[in-house]
Amino acid sequence: MxxxxxxxxxxxxxxxxxxxxxxxxxxxxxxxxxxxxxxxxxxxxxxxxxxxxxxxxxxxxxxxxxxxxxxxxxxxxxxxxxxxxxxxxxxxxxxxxxxxxxxxxxxxxxxxxxxxxxxxxxxxxxxxxxxxxxxxxxxxxxxxxxPDYLRESRAATQERLEVTAELTDRHSTDLESLLAVLRGRNLDDATARARAIDLAADALIRTRTGGDLVVSIAEEPVVTAFERLRSDLSPLSRYQSLQIQFVEPPSDGRALPGEVAHAARAIVRSTVLLMREQEEVTRVRVQWNCDGTNLLVSVRDDGPGRLNRELPAVRQLVARAASLGGLLDLEAIDNWGSRVEVRLPLDASQPLEQLPGSWGLRPREIEVLRLLTAGQRNRQIAARMGISENTVKFHTSRIYRKLGVTSRAAAATVAAEAGLR
Known part of the structure; x- marks a missing residue:
């Protein structure tokens, strides 16, 4: 130079x-x-x-x-x-x-x-x-x-579709090459078979490698995701007087979409830091579980139980979960501790308004049904939506009538079968 x-x-x-x-x-x-x-x-x-x-x-x-x-x-x-x-x-x-x-x-x-x-x-x-x-x-x-990153990440399926298209094109080319060898008249049977075997073996390796690449980009094993969380939180227990207990998810649990793994770690990290700011907190328990459809996260402390949903930091946590179609529930009991429960669906849900047979539900009824399907009780739905429990009961009665059901379980089943998460 x-x-x-x-x-x-x-x-x-x-x-x-x-x-x-x-x-x-x-x-x-x-x-x-x-x-x-x-x-x-x-x-x-x-x-x-x-x-x-x-x-x-x-x-x-x-x-x-x-x-x-x-x-x-x-x-x-x-x-x-x-x-x-x-x-x-x-x-x-x-x-x-x-x-x-x-x-x-x-x-x-x-x-x-x-x-x-x-x-x-x-x-x-x-x-x-x-x-x-x-x-x-x-x-x-x-x-x-x-939340804006999580929404974009879940919505950005085009990138993954392009990767799949790349693999499909390559696979088609491999098959065409294989057929050309098998149909050719310039090679004897033994030579054609040997060449075809070589082509097929190379194509199989490329297909498997490409498939692994797609999975590695889109998903993260649940155990690996949890180990990364444990590593993120280790300094808190190593250098401070805070004991963090980890309850690992099942090793055979379903792999997590990347955006779900990122969101879960971010929510837990922020929750632990928020709990640590309370006086008298000495122990936090972090648990992940997976029911095959959702990642279930639970974080509990032994503090004074003074967290509430109106805190800006808690609202940010709720927004993160909601950006992926999930729910975050906070329960705090004086002198007993605080508990944060999060449910993050592993698959992107289709908005009920775009599903066939949306039953003519109004926006508020759709939101009530969405929370009801997630297992929320009337008191929790009322707190989440800022309405009274009587108003929730009014909405659920209208939902039952429009769906043609007579119970919460039946309404949740109908909505879940339609693709609502």
């Missing part, structure tokens, strides 16, 4: 870092791309991180390049990348192109496609600094599991 290249002023680097550090998940790639153009010009930029389950690819730059980048290509690049900066030729967007790769301690990968000569003497070092900020920012936003 020429010594005559200028050095990026410290103020400019600080400005770029501030821009990247304050980015959201939707615009972090664009901001990083803009900042790096003044340091290390390139045609396109791609970020790949399995932590962000909704959209593991974040792209900026030339759409003719970014539009063709596949998850499988990025996964192969990350597996083959060295720990530091790597430059060379690699397949990206279906073509072999010059690239520069940078990993991160979070496991994320940065790909610069078509990198040109740095325009500042310490371009690679500045690139590393900006990328470290971006990677840390992404990891923080995912771990924080804000």
């Amino acid at each position: 020429s010594d005559s290249l200028p050095t990026l002023p410290g103020a400019d680097l600080a400005s770029h870092m501030a821009s990247v550090a304050t980015a959201g998940l939707r615009d972090v790639a664009d901001r990083l791309h803009t900042a790096l153009q003044e340091v290390w010009p390139h045609d396109a930029l791609v970020i790949f991180t399995k932590e962000c389950t909704g959209r593991p690819r974040k792209k900026a730059g030339d759409p003719l390049i970014t539009g063709g980048v596949t998850i499988s290509e990025l996964d192969a690049l990350r597996d083959g990348a060295s720990p530091g900066l790597w430059t060379g030729q690699a397949v990206l967007g279906g073509l072999t192109r010059p690239v520069a790769l940078l990993g991160a301690g979070t496991g994320a990968l940065l790909v610069l496609c078509g990198p040109r000569d740095p325009v500042v003497a310490d371009g690679p070092a500045h690139t590393r600094a900006l990328w470290d900020v971006a990677a840390a920012c992404i990891a923080h936003l995912v771990a924080e599991a804000r």
Whole structure:
């Protein structure tokens, strides 16, 4: 690199870092791309991180390049990348192109496609600094599991559909190649069979690898998710006088969608910190369970029982659960302790208004039915909706009549069968 290249002023680097550090998940790639153009010009930029389950690819730059980048290509690049900066030729967007790769301690990968000569003497070092900020920012936003991120992550099924489409296309190509060999007349039977076996074996390996990749992006084993939570909370019990008891979920429990795992950890972390702020709390019990349909989270303390739903921190927890169609219930008893119970559905539910046969329910009746289906009692529904128990009874009677049932259990069954969670 020429010594005559200028050095990026410290103020400019600080400005770029501030821009990247304050980015959201939707615009972090664009901001990083803009900042790096003044340091290390390139045609396109791609970020790949399995932590962000909704959209593991974040792209900026030339759409003719970014539009063709596949998850499988990025996964192969990350597996083959060295720990530091790597430059060379690699397949990206279906073509072999010059690239520069940078990993991160979070496991994320940065790909610069078509990198040109740095325009500042310490371009690679500045690139590393900006990328470290971006990677840390992404990891923080995912771990924080804000309601807007959780809603977007659950709704962003297109990314997973694209991965499935990639695998389908590849599988179709493999089958066509296999059929071409079997139908060919230029090979004898033994040669054709040997070649067909080789093609089928390679295709099977690629299909299984691709399937594992889709699952690893979309889901997290429930035991693994719980171990990460235990690791997150270990400093509280290690360096402070707070005993945290963990009740692990069944080892054979259903894997959690990524956004559910992120939300559950964030809710538990925030709940434990909130409980710790009360006087006289010495013990917190954290339990996860899975009934096959929902992740069930319970957090209890032995404190004075003074938590309430009106606290801003508690409202934030309720919003996190609600963003995934879940429910959070808080019960606090003076001098006995506080209990937070959370139910997070593992599958995205279809809004009742969009389901066939919504029975002409009004919005308030739909919400009552949704809470009733989740197992909430009249008192809990009244507290959640800010209405009286008599009003809840009035709504449930109208719901029974419209659904043609005579009991809570029957109403919940009808709603659940229709897809309401």
